[in-house]
Amino acid sequence: MHVRYLTTRGPVRAVDGVSFAIQPGEVIGLAGESGSGKSTIAHAILRILHPPALITGGQAMFEGRDIMQMDDAELQQFRWSKIAIVFQSAMNALNPVMKIRDQLTDVMVHHGMSKADANQRAVELFDLVGIEPKRLDSYPHQLSGGMRQRAVIAIALALKPPLLIMDEPTTALDVVVQKDILEQITRLREKLGFSILFITHDLSLLVEISTRISIMYAGEIVEKAPARELFEKPLHPYTLGLMNSFPSISGKKHDLAGIPGSPPDLVAPPNGCRFHPRCPKAMPICEQIAPATKTISSDHSVACHLFDSQEGAK
């Protein structure tokens, strides 16, 4: 997958050759800082990117079909019934002058459900996400932040999609509400069996909720591993740096370094490995050649020259 943002300063390489797969029932975590391209990927998969963004290459295969090749009519049917998305700011994803009920039924009626059935389903959905059905007739501003986020999740679940993309669904919420919603998502997933592509900058959150994690930096995936393994045995220096950016609430207190410098300008990303200007272990080769992705074990891969010799080794 490649996405470029066309700007007056030249194309921004927001997503550069990213590949990953999601199995049914899995929670894939996508972690990275702002500007690393995580949201762009989510939007590209649903083809809801607007100019100046341009998908310049790549495929997104869903149940054997390439989303990028679908025509408009197909896409209309496909979106929401197969893949739904929960946006970052649920507060703003809802229309402030429409009742929640209308916003919920709108998507179902659009996909050919009768008004009465849609209303019935709306009540079920609110039940599912734990809001009282009488709240259906509220306007968004009458709900708290947590309730609005639940309502948005209900809308995403309306057509029972097999894949849900969640783009920082809890960033704007307080920790307690965040925890509540994450537990709810986990319960719903166990009950309904959908897959999730979970996008966030909060690595500690991802380790808790997802099965496999991909780490993105400057438009590329630098490391992929099962959640536990990534946490216990991070390989890429960037992943290590991220891990060292979160103070813990338990265990021994120690000094955390974070990562020096700031993320690169993607109009002109650094040559070679894009992380090398900030990397504590940078070698001469890192400035010249972009590292290929190396498979360390069956499920763990990393793009870093430090592991050039270890390829295939267990």
Next chain:
Amino acid sequence: MITATLQTKSILDVRNLTKHFPVGTFISPKQVHAVENVSFSVQRGQVVALVGESGSGKTTTIRMVARLIPATEGEIFFKGVDVLKSEPHEASLGYRRLVQLIFQDPFASLNPVHTIEHHLARPLVIHKKASDSQEIHNRVCELLETVELKPAVAIASRYPHQLSGGQRQRVAIARALAVDPELILADEPISMLDVSIRMGVLNLIHRLKTERGISFVYITHDLASARYIGDQIMVMYAGHMVEGGESEAIMGNPSHPYTQLLLSAVPDPRAGLRTDKNAQARGEVPSLIDPPPGCPFAARCPRVMDICRQVMPEQAVIKPEHWVRCHLFSIAS
């Protein structure tokens, strides 16, 4: 209460600080009880972390301390002087020099049409820290180097939009440092920054504390960073301070049910996905408009008792450096 010997060492002593905002109509006036009877003190060279969810009154508290908004009631002792009495109308220039603020959003706290040098020169001129332009320039570069912005001369001539979020927040810290303050009030200084650069800013605060003996009040909603940097932690809920003390004491033995709830909500991969049944409390923060009597957490508390809905509990001391306001403990002590 804190003993007299400690008070002499403290730089800031806040007692029973209260802020009510009037809302409603002329016919039915109402009060938002934003901050209610908050007391805490900051020792010299210490970082006190104020922790709480949005709407808990953290920012209102430090805005009163910074004297940006008047307090409804209460006393603020700065170096032993009750500043609300000695300077009742507006804080003196001297107070503003010694107590500086850092805001949450480094994109909003710098003026986009002025250079970094201009931002740092202003406090120097206003507080007469430097007079001729050469001296000001040298001082500006020195400040930028203190906050690890290099090369200082180049950074000084830049505009805010040419800097990253982390760099801007460092400029905001440099601006606070320009007037040699003794107390810095930092209002969520890292919450708007990228994760990988947050630690850098926290470590800078820690360095300023140890090297220069500056005291900090650090506001956050994140208990983990409060533990990382705070010597003391104060937990706020719905305008009340519900628990406070040495940070290790609180993290090791969180006593108020709200603190337990907050702690259990922090994602902690080291502990795995914990489902601590004790700390399950549904619901959200109550309305602060004319709240009912009793403990504000009563509506959500898993261990609520009858008395909690009637009387706000008094402070109960668990250990010398750890207190809590909860009826569960007032019975025990």
